[in-house]
Amino acid sequence: MKNKKDKNEKTVNDFKKEEKKENLEQIEKNNLITSLEVDLKEYQEQIINLQLKNHEETIKLNNRLNNEIEKFRKFSLEKLIIEFLPIIDNIERALNIIKEKREEFYLEIIKKLNFISSLLDEILTEFNxxxxxxxxxxxxxxxxxxxxxxxxxxxxxxxxxxxxxxxxxxxxxxxxxxxxxxxxxxxx
CATH class of the missing domain: 2.30.22.10 (Head domain of nucleotide exchange factor GrpE)
Structure with a gap:
């Protein structure tokens, strides 16, 4: 009987040891899960922050690009117009010289030059x-x-x-x- 009791005690002790071991393992697993959940939450926050930062940078880049496109559109004719200005100047000079002469022959030329000058002024106005x-x-x-x-x-x-x-x-x-x-x- 003593043997049986010893055996039972051994089994109970073994069972307690095993239960204790399982409890420790479960606690370790729970600690690991908690730690992983905390890490996961931190990584999720980092990802969200990176996404927000990327989104903000994309918006800034898009705005900068739109501004550059608008500047290019507004001022793309600048070089052409600068080259075109001496033609306008010469027409104005010719008009002034002819107006001083006031001869009948020149009156028709004045009309035509005035017409050309008004067309050029309209073009300039159209392009701001x-x-x-x-x-x-x-x-x-x-x-x-x-x-x-x-x-x-x-x-x-x-x-x-x-x-x-x-x-x-x-x-x-x-x-x-x-x-x-x-x-x-x-x-x-």
């Missing part, structure tokens, strides 16, 4: 190019280039007296060419 050709305005070094000084007490100092050559601005923001002007200065 404005002419700088106002007299009696304050001299602005940003848009005017002083070519001469007119010493005159009848006009305020630093005002445009005459336009020698028109200037042009593209989209009201980019100067294509300053106006060449004569500026007033008092005789004193």
């Amino acid at each position: 190019i404005s002419k700088i050709n106002d007299n009696n305005v304050l001299f602005d070094p940003e848009i005017h280039q002083a070519m001469s000084i007119d010493y005159n007490d009848k006009i305020q100092d630093n005002h445009v007296v005459d336009i020698m050559q028109s200037g042009y601005i593209l989209h009201e923001s980019r100067l294509l060419r300053p106006a060449m002007v004569i500026v007033s200065k008092s005789k004193k």
